[in-house]
Amino acid sequence: MSFEPVLTKNVGVKDSQKLSVYVERGGYSSLPKAFAMKPDELTDLVKASGLRGRGGAGFSAGMKWTFLPKDHPGPIYMAVNFDESEPGTFKDRYLCDHDPHQILEGIIVSSYATRATVAYIFIRGEFHLQAKILQKAVDEAYEAGYFGKNIQGSGYDLECYVHRGAGAYICGEETGMLEALEGKRGWPRIKPPFPAIEGAFGKPTVVNNVETLCCVPHIIHNGADWFTSIGTEKSAGPKLYGISGHVNKPGVYELPLGVTCRDLIEKYAGGMRNGKKCKGAIPGGVSMGVLHADELDCPLDFDGPGQRGCMGLGTAGVIVMDEDTCMVSALRNIVHFFKHESCGQCTPCREGSGWMLKTLDRILAGEGKKDDLDNMIELCDAQGSMPGKTICGLADGTAWAAKNFIQKYREEFEAKIESASAVAV
Amino acid sequence: MSKVTVTINGQDVEAEAGRQLIDVIKENVKEEVPHYCYHPGLSVAASCRLCAVEAGSKDADGNVKMFPKVMMSCQMKVTDNMVVNTHTDKSKQHRKEIMEFLLINHPLDCPVCDQAGECGLQDHSYNHGQSESRFREDKIKQPKKQVGEKVLLYGDRCIMCTRCVRFTREISGGGELYVHERGNGSEIDVFPGFGVNDKLAGNVVDLCPVGALLDNEFLFKQRVWELKSADSVCAGCSKGCNITVDYNKGVIYRLKPRHNPEVNDYWMCDEGRHGFKYVHADERIKRCQVRRDSAMYDSSIENAVDSAKEMFSEFTPETGRKLAVVISPMASLEEQWLAASWARELNEQAILVRGPVFNAENDETFKAGFTISKEKAPNRRGMELILETFGGDQMTFTDLVEAAGRNEIEGIFVQGGYPWQNWCPDEMVEKLRNAKVLIVSDILDSKLSQRADVVFASAVWAEKSGSFINDQNMCQPFEQGIETFEVGVNDLTVFWQLAGRVGPADLELVREELSEIKNQSCSKEQQADTVGA
Ligand SMILES: Cc1cc2nc3c(=O)[nH]c(=O)nc-3n(C[C@H](O)[C@H](O)[C@H](O)COP(=O)(O)O)c2cc1C
Ligand code: SF4
Ligand code: SF4
Ligand code: FES
Numbered sequence: 001m002s003f004e005p006v007l008t009k010n011v012g013v014k015d016s017q018k019l020s021v022y023v024e025r026g027g028y029s030s031l032p033k034a035f036a037m038k039p040d041e042l043t044d045l046v047k048a049s050g051l052r053g054r055g056g057a058g059f060s061a062g063m064k065w066t067f068l069p070k071d072h073p074g075p076i077y078m079a080v081n082f083d084e085s086e087p088g089t090f091k092d093r094y095l096c097d098h099d100p101h102q103i104l105e106g107i108i109v110s111s112y113a114t115r116a117t118v119a120y121i122f123i124r125g126e127f128h129l130q131a132k133i134l135q136k137a138v139d140e141a142y143e144a145g146y147f148g149k150n151i152q153g154s155g156y157d158l159e160c161y162v163h164r165g166a167g168a169y170i171c172g173e174e175t176g177m178l179e180a181l182e183g184k185r186g187w188p189r190i191k192p193p194f195p196a197i198e199g200a201f202g203k204p205t206v207v208n209n210v211e212t213l214c215c216v217p218h219i220i221h222n223g224a225d226w227f228t229s230i231g232t233e234k235s236a237g238p239k240l241y242g243i244s245g246h247v248n249k250p251g252v253y254e255l256p257l258g259v260t261c262r263d264l265i266e267k268y269a270g271g272m273r274n275g276k277k278c279k280g281a282i283p284g285g286v287s288m289g290v291l292h293a294d295e296l297d298c299p300l301d302f303d304g305p306g307q308r309g310c311m312g313l314g315t316a317g318v319i320v321m322d323e324d325t326c327m328v329s330a331l332r333n334i335v336h337f338f339k340h341e342s343c344g345q346c347t348p349c350r351e352g353s354g355w356m357l358k359t360l361d362r363i364l365a366g367e368g369k370k371d372d373l374d375n376m377i378e379l380c381d382a383q384g385s386m387p388g389k390t391i392c393g394l395a396d397g398t399a400w401a402a403k404n405f406i407q408k409y410r411e412e413f414e415a416k417i418e419s420a421s422a423v424a425v
Numbered sequence: 426m427s428k429v430t431v432t433i434n435g436q437d438v439e440a441e442a443g444r445q446l447i448d449v450i451k452e453n454v455k456e457e458v459p460h461y462c463y464h465p466g467l468s469v470a471a472s473c474r475l476c477a478v479e480a481g482s483k484d485a486d487g488n489v490k491m492f493p494k495v496m497m498s499c500q501m502k503v504t505d506n507m508v509v510n511t512h513t514d515k516s517k518q519h520r521k522e523i524m525e526f527l528l529i530n531h532p533l534d535c536p537v538c539d540q541a542g543e544c545g546l547q548d549h550s551y552n553h554g555q556s557e558s559r560f561r562e563d564k565i566k567q568p569k570k571q572v573g574e575k576v577l578l579y580g581d582r583c584i585m586c587t588r589c590v591r592f593t594r595e596i597s598g599g600g601e602l603y604v605h606e607r608g609n610g611s612e613i614d615v616f617p618g619f620g621v622n623d624k625l626a627g628n629v630v631d632l633c634p635v636g637a638l639l640d641n642e643f644l645f646k647q648r649v650w651e652l653k654s655a656d657s658v659c660a661g662c663s664k665g666c667n668i669t670v671d672y673n674k675g676v677i678y679r680l681k682p683r684h685n686p687e688v689n690d691y692w693m694c695d696e697g698r699h700g701f702k703y704v705h706a707d708e709r710i711k712r713c714q715v716r717r718d719s720a721m722y723d724s725s726i727e728n729a730v731d732s733a734k735e736m737f738s739e740f741t742p743e744t745g746r747k748l749a750v751v752i753s754p755m756a757s758l759e760e761q762w763l764a765a766s767w768a769r770e771l772n773e774q775a776i777l778v779r780g781p782v783f784n785a786e787n788d789e790t791f792k793a794g795f796t797i798s799k800e801k802a803p804n805r806r807g808m809e810l811i812l813e814t815f816g817g818d819q820m821t822f823t824d825l826v827e828a829a830g831r832n833e834i835e836g837i838f839v840q841g842g843y844p845w846q847n848w849c850p851d852e853m854v855e856k857l858r859n860a861k862v863l864i865v866s867d868i869l870d871s872k873l874s875q876r877a878d879v880v881f882a883s884a885v886w887a888e889k890s891g892s893f894i895n896d897q898n899m900c901q902p903f904e905q906g907i908e909t910f911e912v913g914v915n916d917l918t919v920f921w922q923l924a925g926r927v928g929p930a931d932l933e934l935v936r937e938e939l940s941e942i943k944n945q946s947c948s949k950e951q952q953a954d955t956v957g958a
Contacts, residue, residue, distance in 0.1 A: 168607070185604065190471045190500055342608035344585060345472035351526035354609035358562035375559045385522035388494045389474055 003230070005254040006218045006238055007211070011098040017133055019140040022101040028146060030217035034109040035154035042113035046216060048224035050236035054091075055081050055172075055209030056285065056314045057393075058235075058302040061216075065114050067196035068204050077205040078116035079181060079195070080107055080213060082123040082134075083165055083172035086285035087337060089317030091240035092210040094252040096130045100137035104160070106213030108146060109220060111158050114206045119160045122177050125167030135162050169341035173392045174207040176343065187343050188392035211240055231257030235301035235313075243269045245320035246276060258304070262296040265320055276322035280408070284314025286334045287397025289404030309407070311400040328416050331405040332360040338398035349395035352379050352386045356402055368417035373406055380406075429505040432483065434512070440503050445469070447476055447498040450511055458511050459520060459549040461527075461634050462586040463499035466691040468595060471500035473527075473586050475549070477519045479510045495519045517553070524554035530565045530609075531635075532581045540636030542649040546584065567612055572602065573621035575641045575699070576629060580612050583637040589613060589629040596692065597625040598792025613637070624694045625791055631681055631691075640679070642699055647678045655906035656683060658893050660755065660844075660886040661697035663800040665895030668693055670887045670906035677701050677887060677907060688895065694797045703844045704885050704907075708870045711910035714880040721880070726914050730922040733879045736862045737923075740772050740836045748772050748836040749825050752811055753780040754802035755842035756916055757891025758900065758943070759935045761804070761811045763920035764840055769815060770924060776818040778825045780808060780840065781848070798896055803886070806894035814942050830856035840916060841867035842883055849873045866916055884915035890932055891917070900947040 010016040010025060022028070034042055047062025068076060080103075084092040095103060107119050121138075123131050138160050141147050147160045163181055165171045171180040175189035178200050199205020215237055219227050228236045235257040241264055244250045248270030255268070261281050265271065272278055280290045283300060289310035291298055298304045306312050321330060339353035356379065359372050379385045380399035387399040406413055426441045433453055440449045448465060450458050460476040463469065476498045481491030483506040491508065495516050498509070510516070528550065535541040567580030590602045590613065601621045605614040615621065621629060630640045652671040659666040659680065666689035671679045680701060682693035703709075713729035714721040724732070740748040750768035752761050768775040785799040812819055820828070828834050837860045841848065846869045849857075854872045857863055865874050866881035874880045886893075888909045892902045909915060913929070921930035 170607075190469065190497075339608055344604070344606075344608040344611035345470070345587070347472070347474050347523050347526045347584075350585065350609055350611065351529055354565070355526075355529060355560060355562065362562065369561070371559075378559075385519075385526065389477075389519065391472060 003238070003256055007095065007102070007214055007240060008098070008252070008254045010102070011094075016098050017100055017137065019101055019137070019144060022099070027101050028105050030105060030109055030220040031146070031152055031154075033220050034112055035152070035156060039113050039115050042109070042220070045224055046110075046113065046219060049215075049219045049227040050224075050234075051212065051215050051219065051227065052235065052302060053209055054211035054215075054239070054315070055174075056086065056287070056312075058312060061208060061212055064196065064208075065206060067194065068114060068206065069197065072115075072204055075118060075203050076114060076116045077200045077203055078107060078111045078114065078119040079174075079178060079200055079205050079207045080119060080121040080210060081172060081174060081177060081207055082121055082127075082130075082210045083169075083177060084124055084127075084210070084315075085169040085172050085341075086287065086315050086317060087334070088244055088282060088319040089242055089285050089315040090244075091242045091252055091315065091317065093127060093130055094240065094242070095210055095214055096127075096134055100133050101141065102214050102217070103134070103210055104137055104141050104146065105217045106210075106215070107160065108151065108158060110206070110208065110213050110216050112156055113216075116206060117157055117159065119158060120181055120200065121160070121162045122171070122181055123162060123164055124172075125165040127164075131162060131164055138162055168343075169337075170343045170392070170394060173394065176392065177207070178205065185343075187345050188394075190391055232299065232301045234303060239300075239316055241268075241300065242315075242317040243320065244318070245281075246273045246278075246322035246325070247271065247320050248273055258299045258301040260297050260299050261291055261318065264300065264318060265296070269320070272320070272322055274322075276324065279321050279323045279325050279327070281321065282317075282319040283310055284312070284316045284318065285397075286319070286337065286401055287393070288312055288314040289400045290408060292408045309404060311396065327405055327409040327412050328360065328364060331402060332357070332364060334401045334405075335360055335398060338394065338401070342394060342398075343392075346390035346392075346395060348386045349390045349398065352395065353398050355379070356398070363413070363416055366419075370417065372417065373410065373413055376402055377406060429503055429507070431503050431505075431507045431509060433509045442504065443502050445499060446478070446480070446501040446503050446507075446509065449503050450478070450498055450509065454511055456512055457552065458498055459545070459553050460499055461545060461549075461584060462588065464588050464591075464632060464691075466596065467588060467591045467632075469500055470587055470591065471497045473523070473584065475520055475523045475527075477516050477523075479513050479516050481508045482506050483508050520549075520553045521555050524550050525558055525560070527584050528554070528558060529560040529562075530581075531584070532564065534582075538579075538582065538636040539639050539644060539649070540582075540633075544636060545634035565609065570614070571620070571641075572613070572615045572638075573626050575695070576621050576626055577639045577641055577644065578613060579637050579639065581637075582635050583613055584635055585611055585613075586634060588632040588634070589638055592625075592629055592632055593621060596628070596791065596793040596795065597623055599623050602629070623791075624696055624789065624797060625692060625795065627695045627698045628682070628692045643679045647673060652678060653906075655887070655904050657887060657906060658803065658895075658901045658903040659693060659697040660803040660893070661694070661700050661801065662798040663802055663805055663896040664689065664796065664798045665803055665893055665899070665901050666693040666697060667901065668697070672887075672906045675907045677704055688897070688899065688901070690795070692795055694795075696797065700844070701887065703869065704887060706869065708846055709910065710867060710870050710874060710880060710882045713882050713911065713914070714874075714877075716878045721875070726881070726911065726918065726922070729879050729881060730919065733864050733923060734925075736864070736878060737771060737836060737838075740775075740862075742772050742774055746835045747776065747833060748774075748838075749776040749778050749820070749828075749834050750838045751778040751780050751822060751825065751840050752808050753840040753842050754782050754805040754808045755780070755844075756804065756808075756840055757886075757889065758804060758807040758810070758894060759891050759932060759939065760840070760916035760920065761807055762939050763917060763924065763935060764838075765811050765815045767920045767924040768838070769817070774818060776820055776825075776834070777812055777815055779812060779819065779821050781822045783843070783848070800896065803895070804893040806896065806898060807892070807900075810894060810942065810946055813946075826853045826856045829859050832859055834860050836860060836862040837864070839863070839865045839867070839873065839877075841865060841873070842885070842916075843867075844869070844885075846871045866919055881916070881919045882909070882911050882914055883919075884909045889915040889917065892936075894947060898947055900943055
């Protein structure tokens with residue numbers, strides 16, 4: 001079965017960022033179709049398509065939209081998550097670089113479906129160039145009547161703002177993002193209430209990832225059946241896979257959900273660099289854990305990595321590591337990231353990440369102790385002190401990465417500690 | 426409010442719908458569920474993650490379904506058919522781990538920490554922690570800094586509960602405190618040039634569950650286990666914040682607020698908190714005094730009472746001499762009552778004088794509604810009630826001074842008790858002195874006491890039991906903490922003895938005599954609940 005890319009179809013087209021080029025190639029044509037439907041019909045369509053969130057958690061988009069209060073008298077907001085800060089993840093940036101109007105089209109039809117009247121695009125602080133591209137596209141779209149009052153004569157009004165973050169990973173967590181959007185410190189909120197009930201500025205708010213929203217116009221065009229025909233039963237549709245690390249052709253690849261990790265490396269990313277063997281691959285951002293070289297036949301859909309001890313597919317930002325990689329250093333690097341990015345409210349996350357980093361640094365400095373590994377596992381295991389015990393998922397990410405690395409490469413960690421004790425004696 | 430039924434540790438408990446689970450647990454379970462970030466007077470943060478319990482719900486057939494994760498009891502609101510188990514292995518294990526986390530970067534400098542003895546971290550570690558830590562790394566070190574004129578922060582000891590931050594944002598409203606940096610490097614801080622200096626600042630020290638925020642005025646003064654406490658009411662203004670007086674060997678070391686939702690909630694102001702210094706001032710009148718010729722001599726209370734009685738014996742109605750008795754808004758209701766009773770027994774035409782009430786320019790109201798009253802007297806309402814009850818001849822203090830200046834008043838008894846020495850300016854004293862007999866009961870030595878014929882060494886609020894009626898018309902009893910210089914002497918004993926009553930002054934009897942008028946005119950007799958947070 002041949003697969004036609006849809007999300008990336010404009011990549012490589014000259015001036016693809018321009019509205020005129022986008023419209024020429026069929027852009028914004030889902031709008032009349034959408035406006036001809038009732039918002040609830042549109043939501044039902046998206047539900048039927050099986051579209052699951054591309055931001056990391058994989059929650060059904062259509063389902064999430066139904067959590068909004070019915071007949072809400074005040075405003076409903078759309079908050080677009082473009083904070084993309086998960087290490088190894090660069091798909092949303094790619095969409096913006098090449099096709100910013102596709103994002104805007106997705107925002108318009110999704111906002112219409114959810115009766116949102118204002119859309120905020122929360123863009124990662126470090127994305128200076130993308131913020132410019134996006135703002136230009138928004139300005140163009142306003143001028144062409146795709147935002148503002150009575151969009152394309154539909155009677156539907158939608159305002160759109162680009163809001164730049166200040167450079168914190170935690171502002172990608174949806175409630176941290178809402179706090180930051182309100183001008184506060186990006187500390188994730190306790191839930192309930194969930195954003196659909198009380199989100200930005202205390203109003204019902206839809207939070208979706210950029211890629212998730214980009215899928216919606218295509219579903220409107222091609223129908224729910226088309227979408228479910230792509231991918232696997234529980235993981236429908238096309239997906240952007242970002243692959244980086246020790247491969248010959250790192251980059252973003254649009255493929256049906258469910259491609260195996262091995263195919264992604266071998267068939268699309270040009271195989272391992274310098275003919276080296278693969279030692280492992282992180283399936284989707286470092287929070288998800290790691291697939292061992294023995295597990296490369298794992299289908300990269302929403303369930304595959306989870307069945308192999310990882311947390312999930314995550315963002316599908318795959319990081320490939322070759323046989324020369326020191327897994328202790330790799331984990332240390334990851335834990336350093338989480339320690340640096342923990343917002344610090346929750347005791348287990350704040351203290352646990354710092355504790356683990358110090359332990360790993362000590363092991364790397366040749367002063368590891370035999371029980372260090374078990375202690376770390378005790379912190380990170382399903383019944384351990386960190387996962388599932390905090391306000392947001394960052395601590396789970398830290399724990400999952402550490403647990404996976406230590407459990408799947410235990411001999412390497414032990415060898416590091418033992419060689420240290422040998423030196424120490 | 427509708428009621429719900431919650432099953433806590435197998436027992437069905439009724440509670441108001443929507444209350445925080447942690448509060449309902451506290452009221453119904455003997456064994457404690459520890460907490461740090463939660464404070465009933467602040468918004469819910471649920472970030473320390475200590476108050477975990479297992480929770481779930483029961484369906485109509487009685488099938489119980491529990492959440493797989495431990496739940497934070499401070500965050501949950503009770504709902505009907507909720508099922509809660511507070512001391513399961515899982516929840517206890519979780520709390521133990523949180524305690525371990527909190528201690529890994531804590532300096533454990535308890536021997537030099539002011540909080541030791543009333544520290545949440547000490548108590549919870551002892552009750553819910555473990556004696557050994559798996560942590561073998563270096564601890565994070567953080568600086569000490571002055572975050573307010575009287576508020577000192579020991580950054581090392583902070584456990585990031587953010588109570589202090591929430592307080593300045595939600596209650597006092599200045600928002601001076603914030604969290605600097607993030608993650609493991611988070612610190613409580615203020616912006617350069619700003620500090621926690623408003624009149625509610627001291628509350629952040631009370632709120633801090635560890636020894637991170639300290640009151641410079643209490644710093645290193647006492648180990649808290651040496652302190653004894655008395656439930657009292659602040660005399661700083663007519664709001665009447667419920668407080669405890671913490672003292673040792675006759676010395677007050679600090680005042681702290683007591684929870685009373687209808688008066689001060691969990692808070693008090695720094696004017697009251699730090700305003701007790703005059704209690705131990707050198708200028709306190711320590712002994713009763715009697716004038717002989719032009720000099721004053723220390724005297725026992727009995728001797729002073731006898732002298733006063735003799736002088737006032739010329740003021741019976743038959744003599745036609747005018748007698749005025751000043752009722753002070755600083756005195757307790759019981760003292761005011763006895764003073765007025767004595768005066769009118771002695772001479773039913775005795776003039777009752779409304780003692781002066783000193784006012785600041787304005788009330789001061791903070792973000793969450795806490796108001797410091799401009800009326801710097803705890804019992805203006807009590808004074809008025811007594812004057813209303815006794816009726817008859819009455820005048821204001823200024824009128825009294827003028828009348829005395831015109832030689833119209835021959836006998837004056839001044840009940841004082843103001844915490845300033847010069848509350849009665851010299852010119853006024855001279856006019857009052859025109860009277861043939863001038864008797865004063867006061868706490869601080871002044872021109873007034875120096876010019877009197879008899880001086881009674883009176884007691885401040887912390888030295889006696891009594892009641893104040895606050896500006897909301899609530900009658901609030903308070904109990905004695907420390908002793909007076911002259912043991913047992915206060916206005917109650919003075920007027921009891923002046924009235925010729927036998928035996929020691931009996932507060933309860935006076936309260937009984939008073940109860941009728943009090944019940945008629947006070948909105949309620951307010952007893953603060955002593956359960957702290
Ligand atoms: C620590 C953390 C960081 C996150 N960062 C991002 C992010 O950068 N972009 C994103 O879309 N979702 C991120 N998420 C997931 C969001 O919380 C949320 O699930 C998502 O934006 C929902 O959109 P979706 O349903 O379309 O995926 C993050 C979650 C966590 C716990
Ligand atoms: S889990 Fe970590 S990052 Fe998330 S809210 Fe808690 S402290 Fe902040
Ligand atoms: S200083 Fe005290 S009250 Fe403030 S966050 Fe730290 S521990 Fe909590
Ligand atoms: S007291 Fe409940 S989480 Fe802190």
